[in-house]
Amino acid sequence: MAEDKENRYDPAEIEKKWQECWAADPKLYAAETTSSNKPKYYVLEMLPYPSGQLHMGHVRNYAIGDALARQMWMRGYNVLHPMGWDAFGLPAENAALKNNMPPREWTLGNIAAMKRQMLRLGLGYDWATEITTCLPDYYRWNQWFFLRMAEKGLVYRKKSKVNWCPECATVLANEQVIDGCCWRHEDTKVEQRDLEQWFLRITAYAEELLDGLDKLEGWPEKVRTMQRNWIGRSEGTEVDFFLEEQGTGNRDQGSEKQRIRVFTTRVDTIFGATSVQLAPAHPLVAAFCAADPDLKMKVAGLLEEQKKAREAGDVGAIEKHGVPTGRFAMNPYNGARVPIWVANYILMDYGTGAIMSVPAHDERDFEFAAKYGIEVRRVIRPAFETEDPEALPFLSEDGVLVNSGEYDGLTCGEAQMRLQEAAERGKFGNAAVTYRLKDWGVSRQRYWGTPIPMIHCERNGLVPVPDEQLPVILPEQIEITQQGGSPLGRVPEFVNTTCPKCGGPARRETDTMDTFVDSSWYFYRYTDAKNAKAPFDPATAQYWFPINQYIGGVEHAILHLIYSRFWTKMMRDLGLVKNDEPARRLFTQGMVIKDGAKMSKSKGNVVSPDDMVARYGADATRMYALFAAPPDRDLDWQEDGVAGVSRFLGRVWRLVTKYAPVVHGEGTGFSPYAQSQKATEALAPEGTASGLSASLRRKLHQTIAKITQDFEGRWHFNTCVAAIMELVNELQDADAQLASGEIPAPVVRELLTNLVLLLAPFAPFIAAELWDQLGGEGVILRAPWPKSDPELAKEDEIEIPVQINGKLIAVVRVPSGSDAKAIEAAALADEKVRSRTVGKNVVKVIVVPGRAVNLVVK
């Protein structure tokens, strides 16, 4: 194709033109009302933290979502495709310290910058529903929900050990501690501190959060597994060992204090319990220590070891240590007297903080007992003879009880049931379920977050802020310092208030909420973003929910995605929504890496989206992000690849602009509906017409079918782009025939307009411009998605590989639809096949019509 200087593909110019055009039409990407007669489709990408700069991970995430949204618009859906800002959080305070700039100003400036980047990328969001979580019209509803949850008993305050990041000078949720370090500061060890904290009772929904995972078929199995592990449901038994009265050997059942409750999943092994192990932080340990200074010292050592291990994120590798307390406990089933120990590997915040130790049937107990010479008593005999009956510890539940009194001979499963029943009858235990999931600590001793709407009154204690006083506004004039504690505590105008109950002087709560609160329900707010009376209108939410397709990074598999599920269930129980789950389908895209490593400033391998867009345009950048790898896999960013996509778009540009006049000859303002028909008529006089026309149309209709299918299922957008490239390659190979007019104008129109339509979800700028140049009707975003005609897509002749004994020998061409007999005949007639079968015995011929032929020859 000859190069025409005036007609070079100039993404900068095209994209500027269309960005302005789209900005002038704010309704373009707006959803219709809930009374629309189109089917609804809610596509959502995770909202970004406004750091001030989009990174390539964002670009990839949004390119996927935008392609889907655009295709759904073209398919005639009522599409909701919103965007917002997860705008609270620590970086704003750090920036304030560094640049002496108020967090609000810094944040809003960043939002403006990132919004500009998004517009430059041509992402189709309805900005009328934009939400910014750090503004009072949003965060007031965090407060409102907090109060509703408090009314439901889902909020409580508790002094507890918390993860403290010295760098952030604040508390972290368990989910924010990664390998013992802060999730934001990879090198900062998290410390343990005791503080009064606000908690949300997510564990009230533990069972439902777990059960619901089975129904989330549209979620990746990986995410569901991670959530299952995180919730960590464990079925077992709680049993009370009775504390022996000191020095007497008598068992004392007098009061609750005199019992030690343990949790076990293997109550069937209880006759093998030869000690009881307490967590160093167990309350009973403190009682023992009070009377025993020596013990106190040793326990302090254990506690320190545990704390260190926990801070190192290395609890699993701690060397097991313990100290005997000198006290004894009685097994409630048989009165067996066992020593009570304190051990560094027993955790106070799991189960009851105490265990029964059964060395014969638990690896850890076995190791501990071996170290300290504690008795090992076998109580389970293997059920299978393949097991060595003497080998210990024996961990399997395939066994039969021995040395267990009246329970001897029972299987482990039967024994567990019988022992539980006995415990309940004797009121010394019960069946119990324990979760690894902890309640959600939402308190943060920081400034830049939602103020917790509570008031401390000397007379009335904790008093919720009445609804009519919401929002509790975050003061804007504030000095951010590096001192510990909440900065809000140093703002008297904020702290000093009056008690809503008695009108007396009172203090406001100065903790703010974890920012995961903001993102737990933001997608509901999009449906009714301007509502000043409620977080959203339930009827509108019911129309849009559940989200049809949620797209984001897998790094949120447990944090955000479990909190959001909890929040939806909580709102359902408040009567606000009817759906049990927020999103029907979830897609987690892979990371964007460079040279095999995650992009990071420290590695110096960060590629800036702005650079890419400036050099190659938004279309090429986005399309490369979709082309370079399937969306669920990691993507290695290679700039040469972006250049390649840009060159491809240049070929499309030249091809379409070169033959646009042919299309114009057919009139403008067309609707693509009639195209196939018209093209078919154009070919009709000659019957089969030009073979090239037919084969180009075949390729087109195959491509349409492939891409349409992929949007519905596989989401392999990389192969969609490749398919468009193949189509363009074929068109380019037909350049001479296109130029000579050999291809009828209606066919040219069909080919080019559909090519542009297929390109629209992936490269919206060039598609919009070429649509215009072809004289397409209306905006391409509302043009109907192409429909593949199976008749036209069908091959006349297909190639069938012929194998002999599984090895490829020849390829024969047969008319498509040939039956097995015809294919077999064609295969046997092939010269190469004949030369190899002559004089030999063809034992068997396998013909898979349309697929292959295999001859078994001896």
Place this chain on the structure above:
RNA sequence: GCGGAAGUGGUGAAAUGGCAAACACACCAGCCUUAGGAGCUGGCGCCCAAAAGGCUUGCGGGUUCAAGUCCCGCCUUCCGCACCA
């Protein structure tokens, strides 16, 4: 240790159990030129001087007429969980 995903040319990758390497990138050769980060043509898994031919999807087995794909065992990498009683 447990669970999950992945392993295919120089690179990114493609392949409902049926012609391995589509589509690109890089590279090589050539053409064109208004000298551009342009365009066009051809080549490009490995072995063999070439052809013919042979070999090839981490390794080893198996199922099957037929295996990158299914099954078993192993190795490597990445991710998640990890004294959870």
